[in-house]
Amino acid sequence: MFRVAQMRVTIDVEVNEAALLDAAGAEILLTPEGSLSGYTADFDHNEVAAALARVTEAARRRQLGLALGTCLVEADGCSYNQVRCYGRDGTFLGFHAKALTCGTLTDPPRGEIERFAVAPVTTRLFGDVTTGALICNDLWANPARTPGPDPHLTQQSARAGACIIFHAVNGGRDGSEWSQVAWQYHESNLRMRARAGSLCFVTVDSCEPLGMPCSSPSGVINPRGEWMVRTAPCGEELFVSDIDLES
Secondary structure: OEEEEEOOOOOOHHHHHHHHHHOOOOOEEEOOOOOOOOOOOOOOHHHHHHHHHHHHHHHHHOOOEEEEEEEEEOOOOOEEEEEEEEOOOOOEEEEEEOOOOOOOOOOOOOOHHHOOOOOOOOEEEEOOEEEEEEEOHHHHOOOOOOOOOOOOHHHHHHHOOOOEEEEEEOOOOOOOHHHHHHHHHHHHHHHHHHHHHOOEEEEEEOOOOOOOOOOOOOEEEOOOOOEEEEOOOOOOEEEEEOOOOOO
C-alpha cells in the first residue's frame, strides 16, 4: 500500500518537516522533489540533515517506508537533488540523484545543472519488489530544459528489473497557456513511458502555489499506461493506493 502526498513544497524546512510528519498511514510514502529541503541548492545543510533525522525516525516508529524528495550534501561534499529511500524498519536503502538536471541550451548550460551533482541510476528492493526512482525531468527529458540527449532512464530502469518507479516532481508553472502545454506533455510522457517499459509509475508533484494547477498530474499509472488513481490538479491531497503489478 502506497501513500502519496501532493503537498506544498516551500523553502521553509520547518514547514516542510511538519507537513511530512503529518503524511503517514501506509507502507511507503512518496513525496515531491525537494519536499524537505525545498527545491533549491541554497539550503542550510545542517538544518536539513537534522530535520531528515527526525522525519526518518518518526517514519521508523510508524513502520513507514519512505521515498523522500530532498536536496542534501553527501559525505563526498557534493550536493544532490535526491529521492532517499528507507525501508519500513528505518533501513536506508540508498538514494537516486536527479540525473537530467535542468539547464539552458547555451554553451555552457546554466541552471541547476551547475549546482547539483549526478550519480548513476540504480534500483532497490522495497520488500520483495524491485523499484526505481526518478526526479521530475529524469522522466520526460524536456527538450527546452535538457542540454544533453535523452538517455531514456525509464527504459534503463525497466531493463534493470524495476517494476515500480517512484517519481518525485516539482515543476515550474505560471498558469499560462504554456503551462497547459507542459502539463499535456508531462502526462503523455508518463503514460507512454509506463506502457513502453511495462512499468507502474507512482508520481507526485508539489502543489505550491496552492491556487495554481500543478505542473504535472499526481497519481498511479499501471503498466498499460492507464491511470489507476489520480489527484485533483490543484491543492494539497493525500491518497492511498494498493498496486496490482498484474494490472
